[in-house]
Amino acid sequence: MGKINVLGFDVANLIAAGEVVDRPASVVKELLENSIDAGASAVTVEIQNGGVTLIRVTDDGCGMEPDDLPVAILRHATSKIRSAADLSAIGTLGFRGEALAAIASVSRIRIFSRPAANEMGTLLECEAGRVTSVSEVGCAAGTTVVVEDLFYSVPARRKFLKRDATEAAAVSAVVERIALSRPDIGIKYLIDGQVRFITTGGGDLKETVYSVFGRECANRAISVFRADGGVTVSGFTSEPDLYKSNRNMEVVFVNGRLVKSRTIMAAIEQAYRSRIPSEKYPVSVLNVEVNPEAVDVNVHPAKLEVKFSDEKVIFDSVYYAVLSALQSEVARPELRFRGADVPCEGAEEAKPDGAKDKGSFWIDGDEARRLLSAFVPADTKKTRWEQVRITDRPAPGKEDAPPARGGEGTVAAGAENVPPAGTPDDGRSVISDPGPVDPPEYVILGEAYNCYVIVQFEDRITFVDKHAAHERIIFDEMCRNARRAEKNAQLLLSPIRVDVPGYEGETLADYGGEIRSLGFEFSSVEDGTRRSVSITAIPEQLDRDEARELFTTLLSKLSDSTGSVSSASAAYFESRLFQSACKAAVKGGRKYGIEHIKWICDRLFVKNGEGSVIRTCPHGRPVAFEIKRSSIDRQFGRLE
Ligand SMILES: Nc1ncnc2c1ncn2[C@@H]1O[C@H](COP(=O)(O)OP(=O)(O)OP(=O)(O)O)[C@@H](O)[C@H]1O
Numbered sequence: 001m002g003k004i005n006v007l008g009f010d011v012a013n014l015i016a017a018g019e020v021v022d023r024p025a026s027v028v029k030e031l032l033e034n035s036i037d038a039g040a041s042a043v044t045v046e047i048q049n050g051g052v053t054l055i056r057v058t059d060d061g062c063g064m065e066p067d068d069l070p071v072a073i074l075r076h077a078t079s080k081i082r083s084a085a086d087l088s089a090i091g092t093l094g095f096r097g098e099a100l101a102a103i104a105s106v107s108r109i110r111i112f113s114r115p116a117a118n119e120m121g122t123l124l125e126c127e128a129g130r131v132t133s134v135s136e137v138g139c140a141a142g143t144t145v146v147v148e149d150l151f152y153s154v155p156a157r158r159k160f161l162k163r164d165a166t167e168a169a170a171v172s173a174v175v176e177r178i179a180l181s182r183p184d185i186g187i188k189y190l191i192d193g194q195v196r197f198i199t200t201g202g203g204d205l206k207e208t209v210y211s212v213f214g215r216e217c218a219n220r221a222i223s224v225f226r227a228d229g230g231v232t233v234s235g236f237t238s239e240p241d242l243y244k245s246n247r248n249m250e251v252v253f254v255n256g257r258l259v260k261s262r263t264i265m266a267a268i269e270q271a272y273r274s275r276i277p278s279e280k281y282p283v284s285v286l287n288v289e290v291n292p293e294a295v296d297v298n299v300h301p302a303k304l305e306v307k308f309s310d311e312k313v314i315f316d317s318v319y320y321a322v323l324s325a326l327q328s329e330v331a332r333p334e335l336r337f338r339g340a341d342v343p344c345e346g347a348e349e350a351k352p353d354g355a356k357d358k359g360s361f362w363i364d365g366d367e368a369r370r371l372l373s374a375f376v377p378a379d380t381k382k383t384r385w386e387q388v389r390i391t392d393r394p395a396p397g398k399e400d401a402p403p404a405r406g407g408e409g410t411v412a413a414g415a416e417n418v419p420p421a422g423t424p425d426d427g428r429s430v431i432s433d434p435g436p437v438d439p440p441e442y443v444i445l446g447e448a449y450n451c452y453v454i455v456q457f458e459d460r461i462t463f464v465d466k467h468a469a470h471e472r473i474i475f476d477e478m479c480r481n482a483r484r485a486e487k488n489a490q491l492l493l494s495p496i497r498v499d500v501p502g503y504e505g506e507t508l509a510d511y512g513g514e515i516r517s518l519g520f521e522f523s524s525v526e527d528g529t530r531r532s533v534s535i536t537a538i539p540e541q542l543d544r545d546e547a548r549e550l551f552t553t554l555l556s557k558l559s560d561s562t563g564s565v566s567s568a569s570a571a572y573f574e575s576r577l578f579q580s581a582c583k584a585a586v587k588g589g590r591k592y593g594i595e596h597i598k599w600i601c602d603r604l605f606v607k608n609g610e611g612s613v614i615r616t617c618p619h620g621r622p623v624a625f626e627i628k629r630s631s632i633d634r635q636f637g638r639l640e
């Protein structure tokens with residue numbers, strides 16, 4: 001006798017349901033997505049006991065006709081697609097006709113629904129997948145779904161639920177993200193009767209970020225927008241010094257759908273490399289819009305993953321969108337005093353006359369000399385203080401003078417008027433010729449611990465980590481030079497052999513031309529079942545080991561779609577420069593001539609070619625922070 005059974009309808013349904021809903025958070029996600037598909041402009045989500053005893057989602061969407069309600073909870077019942085052809089360009093969040101069936105089969109569910117044009121609504125009640133009653137009710141236009149006793153009919157699954165607080169946190173993560181995906185929908189979220197957040201539905205993403213992630217994230221969010229090659233990337237990403245220890249706040253939507261996309265997350269993180277410490281992650285809320293035909297949403301049972309027809313185009317679009325947003329952002333982190341926002345009594349009277357007059361707080365003449373002699377290392381005291389007060393910046397053309405020698409080959413040699421990096425002052429003047437353009441006025445007050453340079457501007461005092469600042473200046477210069485450098489190849493006497501697994505062979509066939517344009521020359525070698533590549537020329541700047549590493553990094557990044565040839569090779573060259581920049585930079589804790597410090601400040605306080613200021617060293621540590629003068633005044637009770 002045969003051993004194979006065809007499972008009964010109920011068991012088959014339960015198995016299918018398990019793929020769609022595995023915890024309260026997945027139920028909430030499905031219900032919210034249904035409300036969005038129904039065109040709702042306001043949705044209320046409420047849970048009790050982590051969503052295990054109650055989930056209620058109320059919307060003001062299109063509602064369902066009385067006849068449709070019993071059908072809605074059947075498997076494969078959907079109003080969103082009709083035929084297989086529709087699967088190729090899905091414009092709604094739902095399309096499988098599975099969600100309500102799955103939820104209904106594992107809970108007690110009640111659905112109240114009324115299209116606005118109908119006078120009366122319909123109530124459908126259902127237990128463990130069986131309809132127990134359908135009746136006419138008076139209810140608001142739209143739909144309310146009430147799910148009670150989740151998994152009461154599936155004890156095996158219920159056992160796996162975590163503590164209520166943990167389940168509630170997972171639900172919150174879903175509601176937050178979906179709220180962020182639709183700033184145009186007002187979402188109210190309650191846990192055990194307490195309102196967690198309300199979004200206005202006004203359509204402003206920043207306002208929604210404020211409601212959901214709080215003030216700090218909203219204030220430190222940088223807008224992202226880039227539309228190119230059929231891909232539009234929009235949203236927000238955090239200033240580099242606001243980061244988290246996990247990826248929970250990297251929120252990604254594709255055509256408005258909440259997804260987990262390795263490609264997109266890798267692109268975001270790559271843009272932050274050299275801006276935030278390793279193992280730290282930014283706060284990002286990004287929507288990637290692509291032609292629906294270029295993305296397959298039907299690849300994951302819970303619709304959480306998508307597949308792009310060309311992952312690399314998506315990677316590059318996101319990478320460059322985030323990168324240019326980061327480059328255009330200007331402010332440095334500000335150090336605030338505790339309680340600085342609280343006005344002091346009598347502050348008004350204490351405010352000095354003409355507090356706004358720049359002269360009243362510029363330290364000049366003797367005062368500056370006294371301060372300088374207190375801070376500046378002994379060997380630089382001979383420097384005339386006027387050299388320290390900076391009212392000009394290097395002449396155009398000189399500005400890009402390479403800051404260090406002896407580090408990496410990419411730094412042009414022969415710059416005479418730069419500090420000899422990494423060595424103490426050798427007495428040479430390092431002040432560049434004054435230039436006429438747009439001078440940032442500042443005074444170097446001195447240096448604390450031979451490490452932190454204290455710089456006074458009209459409206460703020462800035463503390464600069466001289467090593468970190470110099471490191472970033474050198475690093476940026478090296479990167480610029482590397483980008484400008486011609487991609488020359490050096491021929492190898494003996495070729496490098498690299499094993500290539502089968503799937504990477506395809507990549508090589510597709511991207512061989514681009515890889516060659518970096519300076520590689522190679523040919524495939526078939527050796528029985530083993531496939532390898534023989535590399536006969538490598539980019540000029542690399543040695544054999546580095547070239548091998550770059551080649552294999554490119555292959556693996558291209559194969560798993562976490563980079564394109566240009567972005568992956570740029571990242572590789574940059575990572576090599578980290579080390580050299582660090583070695584070449586002046587060292588914290590060591591004395592250097594004031595001229596060297598000025599040289600660094602000159603470059604630190606001007607905007608670079610991309611219009612941004614330097615914020616972090618290449619390892620992601622901050623280079624400078626500032627204290628607003630108003631903050632200091634407030635602290636002394638001089639200003640309200
Ligand atoms: N809140 C709602 N307002 C109006 N109609 C709804 C609502 N929720 C569900 N429906 C109707 O019920 C149908 C079934 O919903 P269900 O979530 O099971 O499937 P789906 O959304 O079509 O696909 P998926 O399984 O991918 O979510 C929907 O196609 C829609 O017509």
Ligand SMILES: [Mg+2]
Nearest residue numbers: 030034094099
């Ligand atoms: Mg649905």
